[in-house]
Amino acid sequence: MTELERYQQWCERAPLNEAGRAALAAMQNDETERKGCFGAELQFGTAGIRGIMGIGTNRLNDFTVRRTAQGLAAWLTSTELPQRCAIGYDSRHNSRRYAELCAVALAERGVHVYVYHELAPTPMLSFAVRQLGCGCGIVVSASHNAGIYNGIKCYGPDGCQMTDEPAARVFAEIEKIPYFLPAEKSFEDFLAEGGVEFIAPELWERYYETVLGERLATVPSDNLNLLYTPLCGTGNKPVRTVLGRIGVNVAVVPAQEKPDGDFKTCEYPNPETDAALNESYKIARETHPDLILGTDPDCDRVAVAVPVEGGFRKLSGNELGCLLLDYILGTMQKAGTLPADPVAVRSIVSTPMADKIAASYGVKMRRVLTGFKYIGGEILALEQKHEENRFVFGFEESCGYLKGTYARDKDAVVASMLTCDLAAALKREGTNLAEHMDALYSRFGWHEARVLSCELQGPDAMEISAGFMAQMRRELPKAVCGIAVTSVTDYQARVTRDLVHGTEEAVTLPKSNVLVLQLGEKGTVILRPSGTEPKVKIYLTAVDTDRAAAMKLLDDMAAEMSGYLPKNA
Ligand SMILES: O=P(O)(O)OC[C@H]1O[C@H](O)[C@H](O)[C@@H](O)[C@@H]1O
Incomplete structure (x- = not known):
């Protein structure tokens, strides 16, 4: 059916109210709007x-x-x-x-x-x-x-x-x-x-107990002062209940406490963005909490920022993933509770630094396509072999985390609890999450990461993003910032081409519209269209043993790669 036929069908058959009929009528001569709605x-x-x-x-x-x-x-x-x-x-x-x-x-x-x-x-x-x-x-x-x-x-x-x-x-x-x-x-x-x-309300209670059962700390985290925002969404009750039970002193951002579909004061409530915490920063400047934490509207993802000299350092999704991974593996190993052959999972667009942290505990990181459903899929595969207790942690750079197998989607409640416990333990040692992250970087190398994205407007967004990927496939850069591309993985063609040795290897993950350019040990460039917003995304990682060098390379990569983004933004 064409766009016009669909439109026609709705005009004739949709049992709409007056406002609905007026909206349909208004579209008749507005091709852009009609294409957006019926294209x-x-x-x-x-x-x-x-x-x-x-x-x-x-x-x-x-x-x-x-x-x-x-x-x-x-x-x-x-x-x-x-x-x-x-x-x-x-x-x-x-x-x-x-x-x-x-x-x-x-x-x-x-x-x-x-x-x-x-x-x-x-x-x-x-x-x-x-x-x-x-x-x-x-x-x-x-x-x-x-x-x-x-x-x-x-x-x-x-x-x-x-x-x-x-x-x-x-x-x-x-x-x-x-x-x-x-x-x-x-x-x-x-x-x-x-x-x-x-x-029944009992299920809420069972959920709280189950989440608390994932706790690794053995003492209350009552030394931690937290500023929390549910970003006008669902986190207010469950996050405060669980954090309350582990002793955290929680203050809530008043303007974002109550549910609000307009997300006033946080119009784009995405925990990946610094802006999601702007309202929190205003309050934190007055109240000086130890930590700021926000959960997105459906409370499956979390944003965390640490007050530092002169402002706030928002941890990226990758950084919190690395911190939690290290905390979980380290604590379990020390307590002797790490299962044999543990399984940790990350998405292909998340930081490879996590692989190095996992390896330091003898754990091999599994990689899956973007979408937490693929991490849930790994747990299911373990469950089918009655081995789900091998799953220790799953995360994505987009700020989603899960410890435990009681849920099969990312859980900001458990992530908030673990983050606060870690922050409280660090505070007792006179340090904080930001400094601890830097210690991890010093140990495993500075993996500076950034996502470039470009919002596509109008009804042609899908075509533009498809065109962008096709164009990149046709004209793959041979080098980025003068660093040779050593291999290209095309998840659509399901093949990795090693450009140094001229060999090819099949990709085992399902087909997906993703391109990965490997720059030797220096970094990666990953390109894919977003599946949740009209955007194309370029994920950059720059690696160096020196922080300034990694940051410089990342800036250069961002400048060069942004030239490839589609132009209608
Ligand atoms: O990059 P996108 O396709 O827009 O997805 C952004 C995020 O959306 C959801 O939260 C998924 O569970 C994540 O896996 C994904 O990273």
């Missing part, structure tokens, strides 16, 4: 289906949400899996509404639905899927995206976001479903009949 249908990306809320096949709205849940229900009812689904949602506009629409779509097909009675973190949904023996799960959230977005993340029976294969099967079901199948019963009807029920 495509929402697709599964890095983290499920995500899009701007609005009218059309390419937007999140009652019809596309209902259809997605109907597709999920069609898939579930065609399997032997338990006919149960758990649903969670965050603080975004329409999140609760979409959660109810999803519940109805599943209950209509005889699936028993459990819904959180109030907003809850993504990892708590993952936990609920496992605890309640569900065949699938849903989180209504667009994670870190700006407030105009929302999304539907779909989970499998292991509590992990669906990986490519099941997601493709669900997607095939979604595509068979017409957009405007009316619902005969309401959410309240199903609640009254028992087809839908709220998740």
